[in-house]
Amino acid sequence: MTLPELPQIVIWLAAGAMxxxxxxxxxxxxxxxFSQDxxxxxxxxxxxxxxxxxVAVMTLAALQGTGPLLLTLAGFVVIRTLAVWRARGAE
Known part of the structure; x- marks a missing residue:
């Protein structure tokens, strides 16, 4: 990893998190x-x-290459994990 690649990594991770x-x-x-009339x-x-x-965000990431797609997925999975922890805490 070189320094110019770091902003791209952060951007794709942030895109996945968002x-x-x-x-x-x-x-x-x-x-x-669903619970409302x-x-x-x-x-x-x-x-x-x-x-x-x-689909749109993942397609855009996939068109940029494997790295951006995996980084976007990683950001998404981090937020998913936080959402699951939050939902379990609400029980």
Whole structure:
């Protein structure tokens, strides 16, 4: 790793982390929408939106190469782990 590569690493990790935060935020919104009367339409919208954004970000990373894709996935997995820990603590 050279110094010029470091900003790219940070950018792709941050992109994965932001994707993960957005994804799990929308997941929470879709779960909450299912519990409301007539919330199925909103829940469906949140599901489609979170999957579309995840596919778009991962596709963009994949088009840049294996490294960016793996870094984006790593950032996403870190946020997923935090979300699982937070959900288990809420039980």
């Amino acid at each position: 994707l993960g935060a957005f994804y799990f935020w929308l997941l929470g919104l879709s779960v909450a929408a 007539g919330g199925r339409g909103r829940a469906f919208l949140f599901i489609v939106l979170r999957l579309a954004v995840a």
